[in-house]
Amino acid sequence: MMWAPSSELLRALLQEPDRSGRYSYLLDHRPEVLRQLDEGLSNVTHGDLDDLTGLARVPVQCARQGAWEGALSLAGNVLNSAMEHHRIEWYRQEFRAQIRDLRGHTGPGATLRRVDTAIPLPERSVGIFDLRAHLVLRSIKNVFADTRNGVTTQDTFNRHLAAHHASYDSYREEFTLPALLAMHTLLRVLNEAKEEADQDDEEQRAGDRQR
Numbered sequence: 001m002m003w004a005p006s007s008e009l010l011r012a013l014l015q016e017p018d019r020s021g022r023y024s025y026l027l028d029h030r031p032e033v034l035r036q037l038d039e040g041l042s043n044v045t046h047g048d049l050d051d052l053t054g055l056a057r058v059p060v061q062c063a064r065q066g067a068w069e070g071a072l073s074l075a076g077n078v079l080n081s082a083m084e085h086h087r088i089e090w091y092r093q094e095f096r097a098q099i100r101d102l103r104g105h106t107g108p109g110a111t112l113r114r115v116d117t118a119i120p121l122p123e124r125s126v127g128i129f130d131l132r133a134h135l136v137l138r139s140i141k142n143v144f145a146d147t148r149n150g151v152t153t154q155d156t157f158n159r160h161l162a163a164h165h166a167s168y169d170s171y172r173e174e175f176t177l178p179a180l181l182a183m184h185t186l187l188r189v190l191n192e193a194k195e196e197a198d199q200d201d202e203e204q205r206a207g208d209r210q211r
Contacts, residue, residue: 005033005181019155023174033177034064037184044187046194052082056183068176075179076159079143082186083112090193091115094133112137112144136189140182157182 005013009029016022026033037060044053056078062071095115116137142156147165154161157175 005029005036009033009036020174023178026177027174030063030177033181034060037180040184040188044191046191046198048086048194049082049187049191052078053187056187059180059183063176063180068173069171072157072171072176072179073162075176075183076143076157076162079140079179079183079186080159082183082190083140083144086190087112089197090133090190093193093197112141113146116141132189132192136185139185143179143182 005026009025009032013022013025016025038057041053041056041060044056055074059071059074059078062068062074142154143159145154145156145158145160147154147158147160154170157172157179158170161170
């Protein structure tokens with residue numbers, strides 16, 4: 001994750017031997033993770049994201065109060081809505097000519113899988129900024145993994161399973177903090193992309209006025 005958790009927590013997570021260990025570590029450090037998420041959401045300031053950012057604060061509060069099922073449900077809905085309404089603009093801005101055609105790929109999950117399979121990772125020598133979109137996509141792709149082939153359980157949070165096969169298999173407390181981190185990360189990268197697009201537009205208008 002690029003904005004949360006902190007580098008200290010991230011280094012500790014990388015020392016865990018498996019996903020189960022990382023989930024346990026996050027739960028053990030829940031107050032600090034939630035504090036960082038609250039602070040991070042304050043940096044999502046673009047007007048197009050105001051409504052979603054307001055909603056995103058609610059599952060953080062739910063998790064703080066122990067209502068993790070509500071936190072998980074609303075985090076999934078914020079993730080889905082953010083992708084539903086902003087993904088195409090984001091993909092085209094980030095990948096430009098690399099992703100020329102998304103026809104035939106509808107919905108957040110299908111378009112995410114198309115981008116994930118069609119766009120190779122940059123060379124290892126690039127900076128973190130150039131990896132930004134790739135890292136975010138890979139951090140959220142399990143949320144939108146295809147479950148149409150009879151899959152009714154998954155060892156990571158899946159929005160479709162939570163919405164259509166609600167049970168304590170698809171809702172697990174250990175999924176809560178990873179889902180909140182994914183929600184926060186997506187909103188942060190969308191915010192940056194929109195601010196950059198606005199700046200590019202302003203520079204273009206300034207150049208036009210000088211001609």
